[in-house]
Amino acid sequence: MAEFYSEFPSLVIFIWIGGVLISFSMGSFYSTLAYRVVRFYYGKERKIGSKLFRLRKILIEPSSCESCGNKITGLVIFPVFGYWFSKKECSNCKVPINPLYSLCEAVFGLLFVVAFLLSGKLLGTFAFLALCGHLLVSASTDFQKFSLDYENLPFILLFGALTNYLFFDATPGKADLIVYVCFSAVFFLIYFLFPNAMGFADAVFAPAFALLCGHPWWIFFLNSSYGIAIIVTVLKRKKGESLRRVPIPMGVYFSIGLALTFLARLVSNSGLLPEWTNFIL
Structure with missing residues (x-):
């Protein structure tokens, strides 16, 4: 270059x-x-x-x-x-x-x-921008209507897979499929046991996003998504207001977490991180 x-x-x-x-x-x-x-x-x-x-x-x-x-x-x-x-x-x-x-x-x-x-990588960058665009659409519908549009998920998977291939020469492997199956099992179990704690769309979208992140980056995706969600929810609450049963548009935070995960992977591959972080990432 x-x-x-x-x-x-x-x-x-x-x-x-x-x-x-x-x-x-x-x-x-x-x-x-x-x-x-x-x-x-x-x-x-x-x-x-x-x-x-x-x-x-x-x-x-x-x-x-x-x-x-x-x-x-x-x-x-x-x-x-x-x-x-x-x-x-x-x-x-x-x-x-x-x-x-x-x-x-x-x-x-x-x-x-x-x-x-x-x-x-120019083509990879444009594929990533297209992915972010469709994440924006999902985040917008969830933020305003607490609804994730299922029609948009195939486009997210398409541009996410394309970004993985163009950026990292990566295609879904055995470990990634295991991540998807485990994520789906856990999220759907939570949905059926505690239907008020999670929406059905969240149980569909989160495992798909984890699949795009790959192993072991799904850990970064999960922590960043829920970390940002907790921080924003706490900062937005009114004084004395309980956080129990507060509706949280997790689709917004899953979208942010996925975009941040791709950027974090780019930073990791660029060699800009200090050597002591290698055992974490």
Whole structure:
């Protein structure tokens, strides 16, 4: 990689700039997709038209204001910076634009920089961004409706497996399948014994995510997911409020944990960690 950088500096700059711009666009697409999936499959508009009609609305309808429906055109549609070009509001109805869209687009750009810097693999980085996009959709539906969309799981498995192959030359092995079977057995046992403690979708998604993480990284996935969930839940609770029976959108934290696990594996492979961590990872 270092020799390539020195031999073709102009091409490398083009790849970096182009990659960041494409990642911004992917962030824009997936953040809009997450909003539309909730709107057309979980909101009041889920009963409008046929499934094909709603699918077309989700995938190919031009970007528009969530308040008045005015089409977004010109510089305003440009990812990340469009939020500032629009002066943070719709030009038609003057309703403030949600800054989370611009933030999400910027995060995708950051993920590209980190993943490509650590791996040096362009296709693997884009596969990872696609995986993060579908994780965003699942996290969004679970956060807003406490529901994980099963239709999205095949895409997560597809891009997760592709990321594993392109980043780590890894395909599911015997140990990974054992992890999946054990995870499924434990999570479904908990679900049937304590149905109020875990949703059915969590018992489906968590083992699939553990399979993508592989052995022994499923340990990192599990600890990061539940660790972040506990910290956020404790910080969000009101003073004196009991944590018992507080609904937790674990799909959000499973998604974050899976993305963090892939990044941690990249860091481990890059040799940036000190030698004393080798026995842990």
